[in-house]
Amino acid sequence: MKILFLDQSGKPGGAELCLIDIAKPYRDRSLVGLFADGGFKTLLQQNQIPVEVLTNQAIQVKKSSGLIQGLKSLRLIIPLIIKVIKRARKYDLIYANTQKALVIGAIASFFARRPLVYHLHDILSKEHFSQTNRRIAVNLANHFASVVIANSQASQTAFVQAGGHANLTTVIYNGFEPEIYQTDESDVRQLQQELGLIGKFVIGHFSRLAPWKGQHILIDALAQCPQQVTVILVGDALFGEQDYVKQLHNQVADLGLENRVKFLGFRSNVPQLMAACDLVAHTSIFAEPFGRVIVEAMLCGTPVVATQAGGAMELIEPGINGFLFPPGDTQELARVINTCLQERHKTTTMANNARKMAIQRFNMTSINRQIAQLLAAKFS
Ligand code: UDP
Ligand code: GLC
Numbered sequence: 183m184k185i186l187f188l189d190q191s192g193k194p195g196g197a198e199l200c201l202i203d204i205a206k207p208y209r210d211r212s213l214v215g216l217f218a219d220g221g222f223k224t225l226l227q228q229n230q231i232p233v234e235v236l237t238n239q240a241i242q243v244k245k246s247s248g249l250i251q252g253l254k255s256l257r258l259i260i261p262l263i264i265k266v267i268k269r270a271r272k273y274d275l276i277y278a279n280t281q282k283a284l285v286i287g288a289i290a291s292f293f294a295r296r297p298l299v300y301h302l303h304d305i306l307s308k309e310h311f312s313q314t315n316r317r318i319a320v321n322l323a324n325h326f327a328s329v330v331i332a333n334s335q336a337s338q339t340a341f342v343q344a345g346g347h348a349n350l351t352t353v354i355y356n357g358f359e360p361e362i363y364q365t366d367e368s369d370v371r372q373l374q375q376e377l378g379l380i381g382k383f384v385i386g387h388f389s390r391l392a393p394w395k396g397q398h399i400l401i402d403a404l405a406q407c408p409q410q411v412t413v414i415l416v417g418d419a420l421f422g423e424q425d426y427v428k429q430l431h432n433q434v435a436d437l438g439l440e441n442r443v444k445f446l447g448f449r450s451n452v453p454q455l456m457a458a459c460d461l462v463a464h465t466s467i468f469a470e471p472f473g474r475v476i477v478e479a480m481l482c483g484t485p486v487v488a489t490q491a492g493g494a495m496e497l498i499e500p501g502i503n504g505f506l507f508p509p510g511d512t513q514e515l516a517r518v519i520n521t522c523l524q525e526r527h528k529t530t531t532m533a534n535n536a537r538k539m540a541i542q543r544f545n546m547t548s549i550n551r552q553i554a555q556l557l558a559a560k561f562s
Contacts, residue, residue, distance in 0.1 A: 192220025
């Protein structure tokens with residue numbers, strides 16, 4: 183099957199990293215069309231996946247945008263739509279991986295007469311999207327998509343609650359290659375040395391810096407933990423959240439935590455960094471659609487604590503393979519951290535359970551098979 187994948191982002195967020203894995207088996211006969219240039223293109227090229235940046239014109243619609251702004255941007259995207267229609271005619275299927283890709287993909291699907299698949303990586307709730315954006319996404323999916331692949335039951339439920347047709351949806355989780363997360367002990371030790379982490383209890387937060395990802399919650403919790411507890415924040419402000427970055431630095435300074443919080447920026451050696459941690463914390467203040475970092479921590483054998491909402495609740499069985507805490511509850515998060523500090527043996531057992539479960543449940547081979555079977559059943 184020849185697939186035209188579409189993604190709006192030039193930067194590698196979780197949805198984009200997931201797309202690399204999905205596009206790989208189709209790389210000899212497919213194209214990934216992007217609506218922005220950047221590091222994601224480079225990653226696709228490194229994976230020998232054909233890629234084309236289809237526009238240099240940024241689409242000025244945000245998750246919170248209303249109808250007027252949406253209509254204004256329509257004029258600017260006409261050349262992009264024409265290009266996508268032309269490309270689509272050479273492929274059997276359009277696969278939209280993001281919301282703006284859904285908008286363009288739906289129009290192209292109509293004019294090029296090609297079926298449309300929408301991979302839903304978002305929770306279409308009022309916390310995440312304006313009502314206009316939710317309506318557009320759901321209506322386009324209902325009218326133009328033959329299949330909606332939801333990245334979790336939480337994303338699927340929100341889609342249906344927003345008016346999406348349940349019979350279009352199938353839940354398929356992100357897949358992972360377990361081998362990538364098997365790290366070399368000496369590499370990890372060296373990293374710990376370089377970062378000055380030896381002898382500390384290290385909590386890692388792996389996420390782009392954005393208010394809803396809740397790095398500030400972890401910093402507040404850290405202030406309630408013993409001196410040996412240290413935090414590494416891995417990730418950058420990918421989508422211009424510079425005010426939040428400033429706010430985080432001020433918070434660290436106000437709490438006198440400068441020696442206990444390290445901002446590492448975006449890193450490509452996440453498995454090694456996770457292996458260097460005693461605990462990985464996921465602290466999103468709104469429901470996380472899936473949460474790749476949670477599964478990645480599990481595959482590294484590092485204990486994980488996550489917000490009790492959204493996809494995280496499908497990944498973690500509390501007390502068995504990880505910890506959950508209510509969104510934004512810094513006291514409860516601090517309590518979990520202190521438990522991990524004191525009950526190392528119990529926590530290690532949980533991390534081992536998590537690793538075994540994650541290898542089985544999120545194995546790339548079986549996830550890719552699910553996608554291939556779904557596409558074959560619908561389109562061949
Ligand atoms: N990530 C990375 N380098 C960083 C920070 C994050 O490669 O410095 C990766 C991380 O390993 C994960 C992805 O970015 O695979 C983030 O995906 P997730 O689903 O957790 O959240 P998203 O940012 O997509 O909402
Ligand atoms: C999106 C979501 C994230 C999910 C990723 C991959 O970026 O925010 O929760 O893990 O897509 O599906």
